[in-house]
Amino acid sequence: xxxxxxxxxxxxxxxxxxxxxxxxxxxxxxxxxxxxxxxxxxxxxxxxxxxxxxxxxxxxxxxxxxxxxxxxxxxxxxxxxxxxxxxxxxxxxxxxxxxxxxxxx
Numbered sequence: 001x002x003x004x005x006x007x008x009x010x011x012x013x014x015x016x017x018x019x020x021x022x023x024x025x026x027x028x029x030x031x032x033x034x035x036x037x038x039x040x041x042x043x044x045x046x047x048x049x050x051x052x053x054x055x056x057x058x059x060x061x062x063x064x065x066x067x068x069x070x071x072x073x074x075x076x077x078x079x080x081x082x083x084x085x086x087x088x089x090x091x092x093x094x095x096x097x098x099x100x101x102x103x104x105x
Contacts, residue, residue, distance in 0.1 A: 001039075001055045003103070006095035007086050008050040014082035015048065021079065028071045036062040048084075051098070063094065 010018050022043065033041065041054040056062045066072045089096040 005053045005098040009086045036065045
């Protein structure tokens, strides 16, 4: 199953709240992530910069389904106040995707 990685950026004053909210992610959102085929999902942080890594068969299809889901929509609105733009994200990109150049299983 393919792995995907992308970047997000949180506001410096939102770091603690971001981490708190991710220790209590809504169970219905976790169930939805699994139902669209997302697994092995991790978020890493260095200061404000986040790197999200996950597995799924079809990244775009999974995120299209999430975009239509009411629970995910509520989560995105709830969390949006914590984010700022990713400096190198290009216009029209859903996420600032990262290219995997090496993987040791």
